[in-house]
Amino acid sequence: MHGRQSKGGAAASPIKLAVKDLRISYGKAVALQGVNLEIHEHEIFGIIGPANAGKTSFLKALNRMDVFNTGMRVDGEIRFNGLDTRHLKNVYALRSRIGVVFPLPVGLPMTVYDNVALSPRWRGITNKAELDVIVQRCLTRAALWDEVKDRLGALGSLLSGGQQQRLTIARALSQEPDLLMLDEFSIAVDPVTTMRIEDVLKELRQEVTIILVTNLVQQARRLADRTAFFLNGECVEIGVTEDLFTGEVKDKRTRDYVEGRFG
Amino acid sequence: MANSTTAPGAATAAAFDRRDFDWYVDKAVQAIVFVCGISAIIFVLGIFVFVTKEGLGFIVNHMNFHEFFLTPYWSPSDADDPEYGILALMAGTASVTGLAMLVAIPFSLGAAIYIAEFASGKTRETLKVLVELLAAIPSVVWGFIGLVIMNPLIIKWFDVPVGLCVLNAGIILGLMAAPIMTSIAEDALKAVPDRYREAAEAMGATRWQVTYKVVLPAAKNGLLGGVLLGVGRGFGETMAVLMATGHAVNIPNSIFDSVRALTATIAAELGETVVGGEHYQALFTIGILLFLVTFVVNLSADLIVRGIRKG
Amino acid sequence: MFQASALNKRNESVQKLYRMLFGMMTLMLIAPVLLILGTLIAKGGGAISWEFLFTAPTDGMRSGGVLPALLGTVWLVMVALMLSVPIGVCAAIYLSEYAGDNWFTRTINLAIINLAGVPSIVHALFGLGAFVIFFGFGTSILAASLTLAVMTMPVVIVATRESLQAVPQAFREACWNMGATRWQTIRRVVLPNAITGILTGVILEVSRTAGETAPIMFTGAVFFTPFLPESVMDQTMALSLHLFVAATQVPGIADEVPFGIALVLIGLVLTMNSASIAFRMWLRGKKKW
Structure with a gap:
């Protein structure tokens, strides 16, 4: 890793997430292996790479989704807040602290309001006024409030794709997560909204750590303090984002990908 | 949230990893639904255990395999020398079920092909609903139909003294089994992916050619499974055969002979037996036989149908 | 291909022929049943009246109504549902939401x-051996309903599992x-x-349960009782068994009485089934995602 003078000053913060010798496999097929990385508090950590690089599997492993997926096997060590996630007493508590947004938007078949109030209610918040505040704040941050404020009673699953994606983001925010993971969130959203959400993410860095998986290398450049490049189930390189884009790379493949020669 | 940003680290880490109320509720629910999930296995085992328990005394003490399976004399209420031969009963069941399948298989396959491959839109929906409703008619109503409608018709048309016979029960049973076989066969045909049909049609084949050359071979196992389930249903049917066969212990020579089925024998005689008596136990022994045969039929149907999913 | 129009024409007429053949087969499957239903209505329709539904049989079951049998069937179905619906729904939840794709799940499915x-008569033997004798419930609504519950539970399980799996x-x-x-x-x-x-599955199960005869013959339903059931430990008459009795065991019964009973039974069953189908179609029209 080259110079640590990244824009967020991440080096100074404590370590949020430490991954050691991670290997993810489905049956005989290895989705990702040999990943070693550390993500710091309040950092935006970008992950770039073409399809089938193992990015989504990586996020699933962090969230311990292998528990519900009998075919998925995770080896290696993942420490979240210093706690080994392999030996959790309550995996649900871990997941409730990690907000995830996957590329396919999912509006749950309940009202928009209930979609966002779902997680707070599970946390035990029943006070209507308190829920109102949370719903409005999360929808505003996800750049959706203005569009749905007059129809909070509409079914979340019948919103447009872009709206559902922002609803998904609002739902992830409603968890008040420690760690927010976004997986190619801009696929279903128009460019203007993408920019608005990107601004929100920059703001959110004050509060949460963010892992941003993206297929748009420029998005990683705009947002991420440090970026990892995944290729074909392998973590090729991790570095300060600016370094990757200015050609200070250890692996030629990284430069080729960043410059758009493949992917 | 503000707190978690100012004081992160090990303290918070340990704090969140605790089993809360919801965790225990989840575990409890998991245990409850698991018990209900295996209840089906428990019930099937229970059926076998209890029917065997009541019938075992006969098998151990009285049953002569040769007499039981190979003689046609069933006279359990003869006080001096009761006879327990089920050959005639088996012949009755076999003849009625066989005739029923002769009626049901071609018509239900034909109907399934029409509904799945030829009919469309409203016709298709209507036919499916009709078939479903037909399958719902209770067996005692079918028996009643055999008794009061089919019986006089058969006497009139074929000029025979009694209309309660293999033919009557066979037709009734065929009409009963056909809707079920039709809907299973239709499911099997519908399970053949449309791209097969499209590929064949793109080459200029007519709908019938597509059906005959592509869809039927692909749905073969599902259709066979449906037929087997129909056989199982016909074999195990009780009330309709009790009422429509004439209930005479007899190895039939023609379709106009009255017969008696295994199931109907139990239904008709169990009420007059003494609990734990020889006759009572003999009827339970027939029950064990019925259970085992349907078990094998259902198992094979399942294996055959599963075959298509693997392939 | 372009010169093959003669072949195409022949193919087309063959096609029409097959279409007609299979159409006829479908018709022949359905038409007799409709004829039979018509006959039932024609012969039994005259018997149906409020009085028929709401009075007890008189004159050794040769005349009068079906009230005790109707009420008995309602009791049997209700008690059976109370047992089979919770267990069936939970079993379906297990199969759809928890069970993995392994031999154990396949065993449950096979069961x-x-x-x-x-066969329903084997269920009857089971009910007699287990509930009436072993558990000591005697011939009672409880024993008969337990037998019916075990027998019709697959209806609830299958319907519930399907609707659970329809949720993405x-x-x-x-x-x-x-x-x-x-x-x-x-x-x-x-x-x-x-x-x-x-709910669609539950309605379907009501219809199945109401029509069953063999499983209740020796476990709780009786040919005749002048009393209406008052608790689950009572014996009762039932519509399906009443039809069997009226059709085979009562000499000199007026023709229209068993026809009337058959009509009431089939009306009950088909109404429930149609309701279930209508409900399902209404559901299909309602898009939630």
Whole structure:
């Protein structure tokens, strides 16, 4: 890793997430292996790479989704807040602290309001006024409030794709997560909204750590303090984002990908 | 949230990893639904255990395999020398079920092909609903139909003294089994992916050619499974055969002979037996036989149908 | 290909022929039944009246109404549902939401198929041996309903499992990702969206249960009793058995009485079934995602 003078000053913060010798496999097929990385508090950590690089599997492993997926096997060590996630007493508590947004938007078949109030209610918040505040704040941050404020009673699953994606983001925010993971969130959203959400993410860095998986290398450049490049189930390189884009790379493949020669 | 940003680290880490109320509720629910999930296995085992328990005394003490399976004399209420031969009963069941399948298989396959491959839109929906409703008619109503409608018709048309016979029960049973076989066969045909049909049609084949050359071979196992389930249903049917066969212990020579089925024998005689008596136990022994045969039929149907999913 | 128009024409007429053949077969499957139903209505329609439905049989069952049998069937169905619906729904939840794709699940599925496929008279033997004798319930509504519950449970299980599986997996995963337990996910997202489908299955089960005869013959239903059932430990008359008795065991009965009973029974069963089908179609029209 080259110079640590990244824009967020991440080096100074404590370590949020430490991954050691991670290997993810489905049956005989290895989705990702040999990943070693550390993500710091309040950092935006970008992950770039073409399809089938193992990015989504990586996020699933962090969230311990292998528990519900009998075919998925995770080896290696993942420490979240210093706690080994392999030996959790309550995996649900871990997941409730990690907000995830996957590329396919999912509006749950309940009202928009209930979609966002779902997680707070599970946390035990029943006070209507308190829920109102949370719903409005999360929808505003996800750049959706203005569009749905007059129809909070509409079914979340019948919103447009872009709206559902922002609803998904609002739902992830409603968890008040420690760690927010976004997986190619801009696929279903128009460019203007993408920019608005990107601004929100920059703001959110004050509060949460963010892992941003993206297929748009420029998005990683705009947002991420440090970026990892995944290729074909392998973590090729991790570095300060600016370094990757200015050609200070250890692996030629990284430069080729960043410059758009493949992917 | 503000707190978690100012004081992160090990303290918070340990704090969140605790089993809360919801965790225990989840575990409890998991245990409850698991018990209900295996209840089906428990019930099937229970059926076998209890029917065997009541019938075992006969098998151990009285049953002569040769007499039981190979003689046609069933006279359990003869006080001096009761006879327990089920050959005639088996012949009755076999003849009625066989005739029923002769009626049901071609018509239900034909109907399934029409509904799945030829009919469309409203016709298709209507036919499916009709078939479903037909399958719902209770067996005692079918028996009643055999008794009061089919019986006089058969006497009139074929000029025979009694209309309660293999033919009557066979037709009734065929009409009963056909809707079920039709809907299973239709499911099997519908399970053949449309791209097969499209590929064949793109080459200029007519709908019938597509059906005959592509869809039927692909749905073969599902259709066979449906037929087997129909056989199982016909074999195990009780009330309709009790009422429509004439209930005479007899190895039939023609379709106009009255017969008696295994199931109907139990239904008709169990009420007059003494609990734990020889006759009572003999009827339970027939029950064990019925259970085992349907078990094998259902198992094979399942294996055959599963075959298509693997392939 | 372009010169083959003669062949095409021949193919087309063959096609029409087959279409007609299969259409006829379908018709021949359905027409006799419709004829029979017509006959039932023609011969039994005259017997149906409020009085027929709401009075007891008189004159050694040769005349009078079907009230005790009708009430008995309602009792049997209700008690059977109270037992089979909770267990069946939970079993379906297990199969749809928890069970993996392994030999154990296949065994359960096989058991369900067998439960539905074992002859009804064998269920009757089971009910007699287990509930009447072994558990000591005697011939009672309880024993008969337990037997019916075991027998018709597959209907609820299959219908419930289907409607649970119709709820897209993505909804579950979205909830899991938010830290919901499996049960929280099922309760808040899966069940609310499957409940109407489950109800369809329950209605279907009512119709199945009401029509069964053999399983209740020796476990709780009797040919005749002048008393209306008052508790689950009572014996009772039942519509299906009443039809059997009236058709075979009562000499000199007026023709229209058994026809009337058959009509009431079939009316009950088909109404329930039609309701279930209509409900299902209404559901299909309602898009929630």
